[in-house]
Amino acid sequence: MALDRRQRREKRWKGTSRLDEGDRPSRSVVVALLLGCATLITLDHQGGDDSLVEPARRVVGEAFGPVEEVTAAAVRPFSSVPSYLRSKGSLADDNEALERENAALRAEVRTSDYDRNRLREYDELTRTAARLDHTLLPARVIGHGSAQSFSQTITIDAGTDAGVHTDMAVVNSDGLVGRVVRATRTTATVVLILDPASVVGGRLGHSMEVGFLRGRGNLSGTGRLDLALVDGTVIANEGDTVVTWGSEDGAPYVAGIPIGRVAAIFSSPRETSRRAVIEPFVDFTSLDLVGVVVPAGTEADRGLIRAEGEDR
Secondary structure (H helix, E strand, O other): OHHHHHHHHHHHHHHHHHHHHHHOOOHHHHHHHHHHHHHHHHHHHHHHHHOOOHHHHHHHHHHHHHHHHHHHHHHHHHHOHHHHHHHHHHHHHHHHHHHHHHHHHHHHHHHHHHHHHHHHHHHHHHHHHHHHOOEEEEEEEEEEEEEOOEEEEEEEOOOHHHOOOOOOEEEOOOOEEEEEEEEOOOOEEEEEOOOOOOEEEEEEOOOOOEEEEEEOOOOOOOOOEEEEEOOOOOOOOOOOEEEEOOOHHHOOOOOOOEEEEEEEEEOOOOOOOOEEEEEEOOOHHHOOEEEEEEOOOOOOOOOOEOOOOOEO
């Protein structure tokens, strides 16, 4: 039995070997195919457009060309999807960046005049400190209205933390604005010289005669003050400038602050003195940056504009 099994297994192995040998092409066939390929390549290369292979190549191209075009057209939309998504994302990012840049440029254009005016006001306030020979604390006007017994006041964004106290003069680059009547830690109330309850000592620049100025309470472009000279026999001249004559220890007003110019002179037989109408230098309807006259060496929460024209 064992011998029979061994014989059958040997026969199966021999049969498989014969099948393998039968499936393999002979060496002569392989050599013939290689020689044929080499011959066709040589003929095609030497023949150029007149090659013997050219008609066959043309037939194959005409047969499979349309199939290749249809296949490429069908596949092209799918193969371009990744590139489309990348391009779309990049374009969206570029568009968003351009929109942000345009918005910033539009905002800069809209505020350029405002920023330029504020810079000009600060430069002019620096020159005012040098001209008055006093230290100024810069402040912004943040409110307009009435306070206490006064009808014409403004609120500024500087208070006791900045060294501001009552009876301090407030100016801008054009001249005298008013005086501080109330101060909190962060803000202060300033009564304007146009207020009817405000009284300012003034001096004529031409004759050096002194008098007292009172406001009429009108803030418009026709807002005026009345100047009553101490010496009733003195006649002011139209166009004369009026400045503060100053107070003791400089409170509330230091000397030499411009107030306005004489616009008209009025008198009557029953009046013992002549009254001069003063047109103020300050435009009270467009107040923004002002300076509080403070003593030198004041401790403040912001930079001071010194008479030397430097910030501290």
